[in-house]
Amino acid sequence: MTERTEALIAELARDLQPVRRLPGLGGVAARVAILALGLVAAQLAFAWLSNSPWRKPAFASVDAWTIAAHALLAAGALAFALGACVPGRERLTRSGALLVAVALGAVVWIGFERLAAWPGLNALAPGWLGTTFACSLGAIVPAALPALFFARFASRAAPRRVALALLFGAVAPLGLLTAPGVLGCAYPDELHHVLGHLLTPLLGALILCSIALPVLLISRPSLRA
Amino acid sequence: MSEQSSGASHRELAWGGLMAAAQDGDSAAYEALLHEIVPALRVFVGARLRETSAAEDVVQNVLLSLHRARHTYEPGRPFGPWLRTIARNAVFDAFRARGKRAERETALADADLIADEREPFRADAPLSARMTQALAMLPRAQREAVELIHVRELSVAEAAARAGVSVSALKVRAHRGYKALRLLLGGRERDD
Numbered sequence: 001m002t003e004r005t006e007a008l009i010a011e012l013a014r015d016l017q018p019v020r021r022l023p024g025l026g027g028v029a030a031r032v033a034i035l036a037l038g039l040v041a042a043q044l045a046f047a048w049l050s051n052s053p054w055r056k057p058a059f060a061s062v063d064a065w066t067i068a069a070h071a072l073l074a075a076g077a078l079a080f081a082l083g084a085c086v087p088g089r090e091r092l093t094r095s096g097a098l099l100v101a102v103a104l105g106a107v108v109w110i111g112f113e114r115l116a117a118w119p120g121l122n123a124l125a126p127g128w129l130g131t132t133f134a135c136s137l138g139a140i141v142p143a144a145l146p147a148l149f150f151a152r153f154a155s156r157a158a159p160r161r162v163a164l165a166l167l168f169g170a171v172a173p174l175g176l177l178t179a180p181g182v183l184g185c186a187y188p189d190e191l192h193h194v195l196g197h198l199l200t201p202l203l204g205a206l207i208l209c210s211i212a213l214p215v216l217l218i219s220r221p222s223l224r225a
Numbered sequence: 226m227s228e229q230s231s232g233a234s235h236r237e238l239a240w241g242g243l244m245a246a247a248q249d250g251d252s253a254a255y256e257a258l259l260h261e262i263v264p265a266l267r268v269f270v271g272a273r274l275r276e277t278s279a280a281e282d283v284v285q286n287v288l289l290s291l292h293r294a295r296h297t298y299e300p301g302r303p304f305g306p307w308l309r310t311i312a313r314n315a316v317f318d319a320f321r322a323r324g325k326r327a328e329r330e331t332a333l334a335d336a337d338l339i340a341d342e343r344e345p346f347r348a349d350a351p352l353s354a355r356m357t358q359a360l361a362m363l364p365r366a367q368r369e370a371v372e373l374i375h376v377r378e379l380s381v382a383e384a385a386a387r388a389g390v391s392v393s394a395l396k397v398r399a400h401r402g403y404k405a406l407r408l409l410l411g412g413r414e415r416d417d
Contacts, residue, residue: 004281008285011386012292013256018248020296022299086297087314090306090310
């Protein structure tokens with residue numbers, strides 16, 4: 001062993017302080033999922049109490065496929081994000097990436113199906129953009145809470161690719177929180193479905209990540225390396 | 226073969242126990258763990274990097290990364306994959322740093338660095354007034370790198386840890402500092 005390595009080991013041992021261990025990944029996953037599903041339940045309960053029109057999607061309808069693809073995306077993104085936060089969990093990361101790839105394939109397929117049936121810009125009703133924003137925000141705003149919880153965990157774990165971990169950590173709750181919007185939205189336009197619902201987990205994650213990342217990098221400069 | 230693998234898993238189990246103790250602040254367990262993993266790290270890194278001097282720097286980087294990431298180890302989980310990921314990341318960092326260095330500074334060779342580390346200053350010799358002035362004229366980062374290595378006599382890895390940068394970055398800073406010092410001191414000599 002070289003003298004310098006020897007000296008480094010001695011210094012690291014001298015420098016050693018007790019550390020607070022990271023919580024187990026299973027526990028973090030459960031907390032993010034429970035938080036997101038709790039918010040979904042709250043939104044559905046609110047819609048039910050306020051007599052909002054919401055539909056039970058027919059089996060194998062576009063809405064049902066959308067909810068299923070988003071649920072798959074949520075599961076994969078959560079596995080990927082958690083695996084990316086801790087060294088030695090490559091198998092979890094790879095499984096998550098595989099699920100995300102399958103889910104994205106489904107999202108792209110649904111998107112093409114919807115846009116193929118779209119009659120064009122002339123068919124857009126006035127105010128469609130506002131409605132689309134409202135539908136997207138209906139998922140993004142509540143998803144900020146579980147995404148923030150994950151960001152807090154990620155800031156402690158200090159992953160190598162912090163932006164990627166945050167992005168997937170935000171996709172996970174968004175994938176679940178789009179369900180009430182899909183169920184409650186009666187707007188018939190296909191473009192609205194694609195932009196306001198189908199792509200919301202991805203667009204919303206980009207928005208949440210672009211807010212959380214600078215805050216995290218400023219508050220934890222060590223993450224910049 | 227199965228005896229070998231069971232020996233390795235038994236060893237990694239023991240390392241996991243030492244790491245869990247280290248997380249609770251047990252310095253002796255930590256020091257024992259680091260001493261035990263260094264030969265394995267040297268094999269792991271050496272198989273991926275050909276240069277022996279660079280490999281030792283990477284091993285030191287792995288130890289520093291392990292120190293920073295020690296809270297992420299989950300007791301009860303296999304220690305080997307956790308350590309290997311940290312080591313693999315350090316090797317990737319070394320490759321990336323080498324690529325960047327080759328792009329920016331083609332003249333920066335390891336041989337120069339080693340020579341520079343030994344040549345310009347001796348810790349036992351007092352810093353002359355001219356040297357002190359020249360040091361003061363360096364940018365802060367370069368001055369810090371030169372001082373940590375040659376005045377405080379820290380190892381490159383220790384100096385890097387103290388400065389909060391990677392070993393490669395510290396070497397680059399120190400190298401630039403030496404070049405600037407040589408220019409400053411050489412220029413004055415010619416003026417004289």
